[in-house]
Amino acid sequence: MKILQPFTRRGVVSILVTLLMLALLVCPLLKRADADTTTATPHTFSFNVPSSCTCASCSFEVHRTVKKFEGVFKTALSVRDRRLDVTFDEAKHPLSALANLIAHLDLGKDSALLWPLPPGVDTNKALAALGQVPGVHTAKLDPKTHLAQITFNAAKDDPTVTATQLKDAVNGVAHADH
Amino acid sequence: MRIIKGIWGATLTIGLTLMLAAGPALAHHGKDFLLLETDDMPEPGTVYLLGSVDTNLDPDGTRSTEITPGLLFGNNKWAFEPHFHLDSTKDEKLHYDATAMEVRYRIGNIGRSEWRAAVSGEVEVPRASDAHSDGLARLDFVRTYPNALVAINLLVGREFSHEARNDYSMGLGVLTPISNTARVGVEVLSRFPVRDGLEIVPGYYTQLGKSGAMGFKVGVGYYHSQARNAGTLHVQLTQRF
Numbered sequence: 312m313k314i315l316q317p318f319t320r321r322g323v324v325s326i327l328v329t330l331l332m333l334a335l336l337v338c339p340l341l342k343r344a345d346a347d348t349t350t351a352t353p354h355t356f357s358f359n360v361p362s363s364c365t366c367a368s369c370s371f372e373v374h375r376t377v378k379k380f381e382g383v384f385k386t387a388l389s390v391r392d393r394r395l396d397v398t399f400d401e402a403k404h405p406l407s408a409l410a411n412l413i414a415h416l417d418l419g420k421d422s423a424l425l426w427p428l429p430p431g432v433d434t435n436k437a438l439a440a441l442g443q444v445p446g447v448h449t450a451k452l453d454p455k456t457h458l459a460q461i462t463f464n465a466a467k468d469d470p471t472v473t474a475t476q477l478k479d480a481v482n483g484v485a486h487a488d489h
Numbered sequence: 490m491r492i493i494k495g496i497w498g499a500t501l502t503i504g505l506t507l508m509l510a511a512g513p514a515l516a517h518h519g520k521d522f523l524l525l526e527t528d529d530m531p532e533p534g535t536v537y538l539l540g541s542v543d544t545n546l547d548p549d550g551t552r553s554t555e556i557t558p559g560l561l562f563g564n565n566k567w568a569f570e571p572h573f574h575l576d577s578t579k580d581e582k583l584h585y586d587a588t589a590m591e592v593r594y595r596i597g598n599i600g601r602s603e604w605r606a607a608v609s610g611e612v613e614v615p616r617a618s619d620a621h622s623d624g625l626a627r628l629d630f631v632r633t634y635p636n637a638l639v640a641i642n643l644l645v646g647r648e649f650s651h652e653a654r655n656d657y658s659m660g661l662g663v664l665t666p667i668s669n670t671a672r673v674g675v676e677v678l679s680r681f682p683v684r685d686g687l688e689i690v691p692g693y694y695t696q697l698g699k700s701g702a703m704g705f706k707v708g709v710g711y712y713h714s715q716a717r718n719a720g721t722l723h724v725q726l727t728q729r730f
Contacts, residue, residue: 363530365631366521367521367638367666367694368670368701370635371666371672372669375666376669386635388635390598390603390633391602391603391605
């Protein structure tokens with residue numbers, strides 16, 4: 312019981328040690344809670360990867376490199392569909408940074424983000440609107456899937472592009488059409 | 490025995506040195522396994538120089554070695570691999586044994602599945618005029634998983650003579666990445682019936698140099714059949730130009 316006497320020297324030290332231990336215990340939990348509050352909902356983005364390569368090196372490189380990118384939760388590569396699906400949270404990096412990372416990989420050469428166009432929207436206007444988003448390099452229509460294929464400028468000074476910007480660009484056209 | 494130790498030692502030393510020298514590299518297109526084949530095709534417009542050394546070491550110290558230099562080139566659908574076989578046995582020094590040509594065709598995905606297929610044929614013409622040529626047909630099934638590449642090969646071999654019979658074999662190989670440039674795996678090649686021969690080869694596969702233009706593979710395995718048991722060593726270098 313001596314140890315619990317608050318105003319003795321030993322008591323003060325005990326309280327400080329206890330508080331320190333509590334702080335050490337609580338801090339990581341706070342950090343985690345803090346992280347949770349800043350985390351946006353992850354979305355799955357699809358990229359077409361037209362490379363015909365099927366070697367182990369290329370597919371392993373895609374999974375290993377993309378998974379290490381901050382914000383990536385999951386990757387799924389379909390060699391048959393030549394498509395890479397990435398579940399990604401944009402809280403730390405914009406979508407264009409992920410797209411440019413993939414484009415720099417061997418398998419990702421000539422890859423493009425696949426972006427859905429809402430039904431009924433004027434395709435040409437939507438593609439033009441996507442092409443005008445600062446940081447977008449090209450926006451073309453994939454005739455097979457009727458999805459927009461978007462590539463991004465990769466220079467350091469180029470503006471980055473988020474999923475919200477792309478969504479807004481397409482929605483703007485859809486609203487104008489209605 | 491000293492000579493054998495020397496060859497094995499030198500091969501392992503070179504292998505370990507190359508492993509340590511392995512740096513960050515880009516992926517390359519080539520052959521993924523030592524014994525098995527996949528549907529992977531050479532990069533169009535690129536020529537690969539292949540060199541492999543396959544050694545069998547029997548318990549009594551008898552050693553036989555086959556060196557196979559060759560070229561690999563092709564496009565997204567076809568691959569051509571002309572090569573030579575140089576043999577060395579206990580009784581014979583290293584000598585030219587046969588010339589061979591392999592053609593491989595990528596079939597593509599099987600239906601809606603992620604399994605892919607390829608087919609290949611090889612004809613080998615021996616140096617000796619009294620010996621018969623032989624052929625090998627191979628059907629490859631391959632699937633890529635996020636952390637593994639799986640290959641199944643079905644093989645039929647036959648000597649081109651009237652009295653010859655077909656030799657059937659099956660191979661299974663799995664490899665998994667351990668870094669961006671290196672992979673480990675295991676390959677099993679079995680004849681039918683299995684008592685006619687089964688080989689298991691754990692292997693290490695990597696790319697070398699900053700450009701990843703050179704591939705290095707090594708596997709130390711065990712061969713078992715009703716007639717004999719042997720230790721095996723397989724080394725393969727792939728240089729992309």
